[in-house]
Amino acid sequence: MPAFDFTLLSQDGAARRGRVMTAHGSFETPGFMATATAGTIKGMHPDAVRATGAELAICNTYHMMLRPTPERVAALGGLHKFMNWPGPILTDSGGFQVMSLAKLRQITEQGVTFRSHLDGSAHELTPERSMEIQHLLDSNITMCLDECTPHPATHEVAAASMRMSMRWAERCRQAFVKREGYALFGINQGSTYPNLREESAAALKQIGFDGYAVGGLAVGEGQEMMFRMLDATVPFLPEDKPRYLMGVGKPDDIVGGVLRGIDMFDCVMPTRSGRTGQAFTARGTVNIRNARHIEDKRPLDASCGCPACANYSRAYLHHLFRAEEMLGPMLLTWHNLTYYQTLMRDLRQATEQRNLQNFAAIFYEQQSRGDIEALA
Amino acid sequence: MPAFDFTLLSQDGAARRGRVMTAHGSFETPGFMATATAGTIKGMHPDAVRATGAELAICNTYHMMLRPTPERVAALGGLHKFMNWPGPILTDSGGFQVMSLAKLRQITEQGVTFRSHLDGSAHELTPERSMEIQHLLDSNITMCLDECTPHPATHEVAAASMRMSMRWAERCRQAFVKREGYALFGINQGSTYPNLREESAAALKQIGFDGYAVGGLAVGEGQEMMFRMLDATVPFLPEDKPRYLMGVGKPDDIVGGVLRGIDMFDCVMPTRSGRTGQAFTARGTVNIRNARHIEDKRPLDASCGCPACANYSRAYLHHLFRAEEMLGPMLLTWHNLTYYQTLMRDLRQATEQRNLQNFAAIFYEQQSRGDIEALA
Numbered sequence: 001m002p003a004f005d006f007t008l009l010s011q012d013g014a015a016r017r018g019r020v021m022t023a024h025g026s027f028e029t030p031g032f033m034a035t036a037t038a039g040t041i042k043g044m045h046p047d048a049v050r051a052t053g054a055e056l057a058i059c060n061t062y063h064m065m066l067r068p069t070p071e072r073v074a075a076l077g078g079l080h081k082f083m084n085w086p087g088p089i090l091t092d093s094g095g096f097q098v099m100s101l102a103k104l105r106q107i108t109e110q111g112v113t114f115r116s117h118l119d120g121s122a123h124e125l126t127p128e129r130s131m132e133i134q135h136l137l138d139s140n141i142t143m144c145l146d147e148c149t150p151h152p153a154t155h156e157v158a159a160a161s162m163r164m165s166m167r168w169a170e171r172c173r174q175a176f177v178k179r180e181g182y183a184l185f186g187i188n189q190g191s192t193y194p195n196l197r198e199e200s201a202a203a204l205k206q207i208g209f210d211g212y213a214v215g216g217l218a219v220g221e222g223q224e225m226m227f228r229m230l231d232a233t234v235p236f237l238p239e240d241k242p243r244y245l246m247g248v249g250k251p252d253d254i255v256g257g258v259l260r261g262i263d264m265f266d267c268v269m270p271t272r273s274g275r276t277g278q279a280f281t282a283r284g285t286v287n288i289r290n291a292r293h294i295e296d297k298r299p300l301d302a303s304c305g306c307p308a309c310a311n312y313s314r315a316y317l318h319h320l321f322r323a324e325e326m327l328g329p330m331l332l333t334w335h336n337l338t339y340y341q342t343l344m345r346d347l348r349q350a351t352e353q354r355n356l357q358n359f360a361a362i363f364y365e366q367q368s369r370g371d372i373e374a375l376a
Numbered sequence: 377m378p379a380f381d382f383t384l385l386s387q388d389g390a391a392r393r394g395r396v397m398t399a400h401g402s403f404e405t406p407g408f409m410a411t412a413t414a415g416t417i418k419g420m421h422p423d424a425v426r427a428t429g430a431e432l433a434i435c436n437t438y439h440m441m442l443r444p445t446p447e448r449v450a451a452l453g454g455l456h457k458f459m460n461w462p463g464p465i466l467t468d469s470g471g472f473q474v475m476s477l478a479k480l481r482q483i484t485e486q487g488v489t490f491r492s493h494l495d496g497s498a499h500e501l502t503p504e505r506s507m508e509i510q511h512l513l514d515s516n517i518t519m520c521l522d523e524c525t526p527h528p529a530t531h532e533v534a535a536a537s538m539r540m541s542m543r544w545a546e547r548c549r550q551a552f553v554k555r556e557g558y559a560l561f562g563i564n565q566g567s568t569y570p571n572l573r574e575e576s577a578a579a580l581k582q583i584g585f586d587g588y589a590v591g592g593l594a595v596g597e598g599q600e601m602m603f604r605m606l607d608a609t610v611p612f613l614p615e616d617k618p619r620y621l622m623g624v625g626k627p628d629d630i631v632g633g634v635l636r637g638i639d640m641f642d643c644v645m646p647t648r649s650g651r652t653g654q655a656f657t658a659r660g661t662v663n664i665r666n667a668r669h670i671e672d673k674r675p676l677d678a679s680c681g682c683p684a685c686a687n688y689s690r691a692y693l694h695h696l697f698r699a700e701e702m703l704g705p706m707l708l709t710w711h712n713l714t715y716y717q718t719l720m721r722d723l724r725q726a727t728e729q730r731n732l733q734n735f736a737a738i739f740y741e742q743q744s745r746g747d748i749e750a751l752a
Contacts, residue, residue, distance in 0.1 A: 040696060040703045045683065068695045072671055076691055084687040295448060307421065311460040315452055319444045320416060326702065327416045 004140075004183040004210055006242045006263075010352050014234065014261040017351040020056075020211075020242055022088040022140040023181025024080060027055035029242060029263035030351070032254065032344045033090060034337065035271055038063040039073075039083045042271050043326075043333040046084050052306070052334065053341030056141075058090045058266045059083075061133050062097030065123070066116050070136035078138030090266075091139035093130045093172075093187075096148050096247075107147060109164065127171035131184075135177055143213065144172040146187045151219045158191035165189045166203040173207050183210035185244060191216060192225055194232035201236035212237045213244040214262070223253060230260040251280060251343055252367060255360050258347050270336035275329040277321045279308075280339040286371050288332065293318040306338035307331060380516075380559040380586055382618045382639075386728050390610065390637040393727040396432075396587075396618055398464040398516040399557025400456060403431035405618060405639035406727070408630065408720045409466060410713065411647055414439040415449075415459045418647050419702075419709040422460050428682070428710065429717030432517075434466045434642045435459075437509050438473030441499070442492050446512035454514030466517035466642075469506045469548075469563075472524050472623075483523060485540065503547035507560075511553055519589065520548040522563045527595040534567035541565045542579040549583050559586035561620060567592060568601055570608035577612035588613045589620040590638070599629060606636040627656060627719055628743060631736050634723050646712035651705040653697045655684075656715040662747050664708065669694040682714035683707060 005021040006029075018029040034041050034054040041049045041057065049057075059079060064070060076082050079089050095112070098105060102114035102123075111126030130145040146165035149158050169186050176184045186204035190196030204212060214233055217226045230245070237243055244264035245257045254265050270280065277289040281301040288300070296314035304310075308317065308331035320328030350359035381397040382405075394405040410417050410430040417425045417433065425433075435455060440446060452458050455465050471488070474481060478490035478499075487502030506521040522541035525534050545562050552560045562580035566572030580588060590609055593602045606621070613619055620640035621633045630641050646656065653665040657677040664676065672690035680686075684693065684707035696704030726735035 038695075038699045038701060039692075040699075040701045043702045043706075045703070045706070046687075063699075067699060068670070068691070072691070075671065076673060076689055082689070082692050082695075084692075294444070295451065297452060311422075313452055313458070315444070315448070316415075316458050316460075319414075319458075323414045323416075323439075323443060325414060325416045326419045326705070327421070329702070330419075330421070330706075 001180040004181050006211070006240065008240065010354075012351045012354040012356045013259070015258050015347075015351045015356050016261055016263055017348050018242065018263055020088075020263075021181075022183070023179070024086060024088045024140055025055070027088055028348060030254075030258045030344055030347050031056060031264055032340045033058040033264065033266040035266060035268050036083060036085070037268075038067075039079065041337075043275065043330045044271075044337070048334060049337065050087070052337040053345060054337060056088045056090060056264075057083075057085050058092065059137065059139070060097055061091050061094035061130060061137070062101065062125075064091075064137060065094060065125070065133050066118055066121075070133040074136040074138070080138060088140045089138075090141035091134045091137055091143065092246075093143045093145040094125050094133065095130070095145050098125055099148060099150075109167070111145070111168075127168045128175040131172055131175040131177070140181065141183045141185055141211065142176060143185050144169045144187050144209075146189060146215060148219065149189055149191045149216045151191065151216070151221050153191045155193055155196070158189075158193055159196055162189040162191070162196050162200050166200060166207075169204060170207055173209070185209055185211040185213050187213040187215040187246070188233055188237070189216045190229075190233075192221055192229060194229070197229060197233040198236050201233060205236075205238060209241065211242040211244060211264075213246050215246045217245065218248045218253070223256070226253070227256050227260065230257065230262065234261045251340070252364065254340075254343065255347065255363055258351070259356065259360060270340045271333050274333035274336040277328065277332060279332050280336050281371065282366050283369050283371050284367050288314060288317045288328075289321045290318075292373075300335060301339070304335065304338060304342070306335045308335040377556040380557050382587070382616065384616065386730075388727045388730040388732045389635070391634050391723075391727045391732050392637055392639055393724055394618065394639055396464075396639075397557070398559070399555070400462060400464045400516055401431070403464055404724060406630075406634045406720055406723050407432060407640055408716045409434040409640070409642040411642060411644050412459060412461070413644075414443075415455065417713075419651065419706045420647075420713070424710060425713065426463070428713040429721060430713060432464045432466060432640075433459075433461050434468065435513065435515070436473055437467050437470030437506060437513070438477065438501075440467075440513060441470060441501070441509050442494055442497075446509040450512040450514070456514060464516045465514075467510045467513055467515035467519065468622075469519045469521040470501050470509065471506070471521050474501055475524060485543070487521070503544045504551040507548055507551040507553070516557065517559045517561055517587065518552060519561050520545045520563050520585075522565060522591055524595065525565055525567045525592045527567065527592070527597050529567045531569055531572070534565075534569055535572055538565040538567070538572050538576050542576060542583075545580060545585075546583050549585070561585055561587040561589050563589040563591040563622070564609055564613070565592045566609075568597055568605060570605070573605060573609040574612050577609060581612075581614060585617065587618040587620060587640075589622050591622045593621065594624045594629070599632070602629070603632050603636065606633065606638065610637045627716070628740065630716075630719065631723065631739055634727070635732065635736060646716045647709050650709035650712040653704065653708060655708050656712050657747065658742050659745050659747050660743050664690060664693045664704075665697045666694075668749075676711060677715070680711065680714060680718070682711045684711040
């Protein structure tokens, strides 16, 4: 069984090109995870997800703890076998979804009690239970339970929230069962306050983790503030461990994150947008439901080799969404995942070639031009 | 361009093993079509449909005439290109869906006027317009416009309805534009009256078609009556042309149809049932939503090689349906299409080997045994 390991292959400014090894294989960084909330990447067969270039899947502890339950997943052989994803899997701690989905939440020093959004049943999630659940799921990368500080927060509220998360991080470290090829990541908090972000980074380093996430961003503070917080946080994280910006983001967020030294990203955007007819392209987003595509013979993105672009006209994709046919979301999800993975591949290559600034400039210029209009 | 052609390869009693050639390739008979109502097989990429063994797709004239319109499909290069299905395509006439879906229908000798179920817009479908639409769609097998006589019907009503359909069949024959590799099929009607079925068969033969469908069955008359009507109809159809039992059916309906000399079948059952969690197996149907599967480690059907059976436990499939995840319908649709195509392959083989009676006896015995219970 290979040890969990992060290899820094090359750097370009703050940006890093690396590789993470786990018990279930490796993934390249900077990398973007495939979102498998309830143990499935929505609308995709797993082999198709791998064909897009995705190597790491992220599942949600909150969803899996309610249904089918971690004990059942363990009895069925763990998440990899359950969902037919032999590659590396990361699980979040459950904390974020408890705050956004569950009912009657109560946070104390001990943990959080809540009622399921599915059936109202009572549950408790503590740092120790979160570690146990992620262990039962057989997650390769376990995330600490933290409180994602609501935005905006006063300095006082943000400090108290962050410090409790740091005490929880210590309890997670104690409860986590070490296994070869498995990792525990700490999560930096501190809202929009640079001194709290620095204090949090120091606290996490003191405990010692296999990787470091930046949490509590992309929660409404805006891209400029998010980038400022990365600038105020990343320099205080260890150089020799992977860095993960949680829940981010749009393509231009990711480019900005890589430029600032982030290695790992996850976001529901490519899959969720795909299901509603929004496609990502080199020239910005395209809403395929728009009537201008009704007779459009062109592919969605002529530069893309995914099945949606290789085999169909925009007119057909438009028809599928108008007729509410499943194949529409299936094809646009495939396209969006391909777009994201191609972007990550290009970012890795630009970083290797120390060409990232130039790549980013061209990327932003292309994005700002907007979709090519169909000829009349 | 190959001519449209039916080759009878072998026979076993009334059952036939054959091959149909079209301008877009051939398909083996007895064969089951892939249902692509609105220009897509629901929940499936076309290459996956082909991987199940399906060779012929059926699209619905009613749906395509309303949206995206046949003129648009023609401008986009025809249905094969539009939906990325290079193989043979059959289209129905639109008549059946007009009667089951449209509003304010009025049938006269001229044709049928109706309002769209989508937006209330007024439309007219005549034998001539149905031929034109199917021509614009570039369908390899065009079906005559007929009236699917409602069930039950008095002899008088059934006779009048059937005779109008025969007059429409003559108009379809006149309006159909002959092209190499393209075919026009007549449709036998006559409700549950053997003498009307025989009269209809004679009328169709008199006009002369490239294939003969049996319509107006599987509309509530029950399997026994349906088989009686096949016994009263098929002997009066030409031996050297393919025979198509429209909208049928359950696996045991198909076995009974093949035993009675039917070559082609279509039904929404494998795709529609797949979307609601019902799976077809050698041991009858399984409802994967049933709670007994919640911890069931077994595959859906150990004898099946489809992705649903090869890669997942029943517990996982159950979880997908409980969580309303798209992959559930996607996997069960794939399984059901595989089940149907495997059944057709076995029926063809048994017919070649003159072993069909024996095959059918084993089939019915297996089906009656029911799903194997999970071990405790």
